[in-house]
Amino acid sequence: MKHEIPAAAAWSAPVRAGRTITLTALADNANASTLIIGADRLDRLNIPDTLKSQMSARIRAGMVLMSDRGLALATVVASGSDWHDCLIGAPPDRLLQLELAKHGFGAADLHGSVNFFSKVRVTDDARASLTFDPDHARTGDSVTLRAEQDLLVFVSTAAHPLSTTEPAPIAVHIETSVQTEPAEPGGPELRAEAVRALELTRELIA
Amino acid sequence: MSLDTVVEPGDGALLTVPANGRLRIVDLHGNQAVDTLFYDSHDIDNRYSAFDTIRAQRAVYLTTGSRLLSTSGDELAVITDDTCGRHDTVGGACSQESNVIRYGVHTRHQHACRQTFLTYGARAGIGQRQLTHNVNFFMNVPVTSVGDLRFDDGLSAPGRYVELTASRDLLVLISNCPQVNNPCNGWNPTPVQLLGWW
Ligand SMILES: [Zn+2]
Numbered sequence: 230m231k232h233e234i235p236a237a238a239a240w241s242a243p244v245r246a247g248r249t250i251t252l253t254a255l256a257d258n259a260n261a262s263t264l265i266i267g268a269d270r271l272d273r274l275n276i277p278d279t280l281k282s283q284m285s286a287r288i289r290a291g292m293v294l295m296s297d298r299g300l301a302l303a304t305v306v307a308s309g310s311d312w313h314d315c316l317i318g319a320p321p322d323r324l325l326q327l328e329l330a331k332h333g334f335g336a337a338d339l340h341g342s343v344n345f346f347s348k349v350r351v352t353d354d355a356r357a358s359l360t361f362d363p364d365h366a367r368t369g370d371s372v373t374l375r376a377e378q379d380l381l382v383f384v385s386t387a388a389h390p391l392s393t394t395e396p397a398p399i400a401v402h403i404e405t406s407v408q409t410e411p412a413e414p415g416g417p418e419l420r421a422e423a424v425r426a427l428e429l430t431r432e433l434i435a
Numbered sequence: 436m437s438l439d440t441v442v443e444p445g446d447g448a449l450l451t452v453p454a455n456g457r458l459r460i461v462d463l464h465g466n467q468a469v470d471t472l473f474y475d476s477h478d479i480d481n482r483y484s485a486f487d488t489i490r491a492q493r494a495v496y497l498t499t500g501s502r503l504l505s506t507s508g509d510e511l512a513v514i515t516d517d518t519c520g521r522h523d524t525v526g527g528a529c530s531q532e533s534n535v536i537r538y539g540v541h542t543r544h545q546h547a548c549r550q551t552f553l554t555y556g557a558r559a560g561i562g563q564r565q566l567t568h569n570v571n572f573f574m575n576v577p578v579t580s581v582g583d584l585r586f587d588d589g590l591s592a593p594g595r596y597v598e599l600t601a602s603r604d605l606l607v608l609i610s611n612c613p614q615v616n617n618p619c620n621g622w623n624p625t626p627v628q629l630l631g632w633w
Pocket of ligand 1: 529530547549611
C-alpha cells in the first residue's frame with residue numbers, strides 16, 4: 230500500500246503484525262507526529278517506558294517502541310536519521326483527533342508521540358533546555374518500522390510544534406515483511422531490554 | 436492546614452485540591468520518587484500532559500515556575516516552591532510489565548506505581564485509559580545533549596520539598612514509588628509527607 234499524506238493533514242491505518250511501514254519525507258523540514266495503539270485497542274505507545282528501558286532520549290534505528298504494558302509494538306529497523314524527537318509531543322491537531330475518533334478513540338488516548346524526522350536539541354544546562362533544529366529533516370529521508378503486533382498507526386503531518394517552517398508531505402509505504410529476527414545481520418544492535426520485549430510479544434500475541 | 440498525612444512507599448493517595456490550594460510534598464528521608472498525575476476534577480480527560488508541559492517551557496526538568504499543562508493546553512498547577520531543584524517528567528511510572536522488560540521476569544509480582552494509580556484512581560473513574568505520563572517528584576533522570584537518558588542517584592535530601600499551587604480544581608493521584616531495582620528511591624523506598632492549605 231502506498232499513500233501520500235499531504236502537508237498539514239492526518240492519516241491512520243491498521244498495520245498487521247510482521248508488515249513494515251516506511252515513512253519518507255517529501256520535502257525539507259518534514260515532520261510525522263505518530264501515535265501507535267496495539268492489537269487490543271487499549272495498549273498504547275508509551276514513550277517513557279520506551280526511553281527508560283533503552284536509556285535513550287530520542288528514537289533511532291535499533292529501538293523497539295514499547296507499549297503501556299511492556300510489549301513490543303514496532304521495531305525501528307531502518308532510519309536515515311539517528312534522532313527522532315519524542316520529548317515534545319504531537320502538535321495540538323484537530324485532524325489527528327478526528328483520525329483517533331474514527332477508530333473510537335478520544336482525548337483520553339492522546340499519549341506521547343514520536344515526531345519522526347524532527348530533532349530538538351538538548352542543552353547540558355541546569356534545566357536540559359530544548360531548541361528545535363531547523364536543518365534536520367531532508368527531502369528523501371526515511372524511517373522504517375516493523376509491526377510486532379497488529380497496530381493502528383496515526384500520523385499527523387502538521388509542522389513540528391517548535392518549527393517555524395511550513396509543513397511538508399510524507400509518503401507512506403506498507404509492505405509485507407518476511408523479517409522475523411529481532412536483529413538484522415549488520416543492522417542496529419538491540420539492547421537486551423528490547424530483545425526481551427520482542428520475545429515476550431512473540432510468545433504472547435504476535 | 437487542610438491536609439497533613441504520611442504516605443508509605445508502595446502506598447498512594449487521591450487528593451481533591453481546589454483552585455488556589457497549595458499542596459506540599461516533603462521528601463522525609465531523601466531520594467524518594469513520588470509519581471504524580473493531575474486531572475481537572477470536573478473533566479478527567481483534561482489531564483496532565485508531560486510533553487505539552489515540556490514543550491511550553493522548552494526544557495525537560497521541572498522546578499519552581501514550571502506550569503503543569505493539560506492535553507487541552509490548560510494550566511493545571513504551577514510549581515511555586517522547590518527546595519530540591521529538579522524533578523523528572525519523562526521517566527514515567529514503574530509497572531510490573533516494564534519491570535519485567537528492564538529487570539527480568541523475577542520482578543513480575545513486585546508492587547509497582549501503576550498498581551497504586553489504578554487502586555486509588557478507581558473511585559474517580561481513572562482507569563488504564565486515563566493513566567498517562569506522570570511527574571516524578573524528587574527523581575533524577577538526566578537527559579543529555581547526545582540524546583541519552585538514565586536514572587541516576589537522587590539530588591534530593593531529607594526534608595526537601597516541592598510545593599504546587601492548583602490553577603483549577605484538581606484531582607491529584609499520587610504513588611509513593613516502591614521500586615527497588617534502580618536508584619530512583621536510593622535503593623530504599625521511604626515515606627513522604629503531604630501537606631495542604633486550602
Ligand atoms: Zn514507581
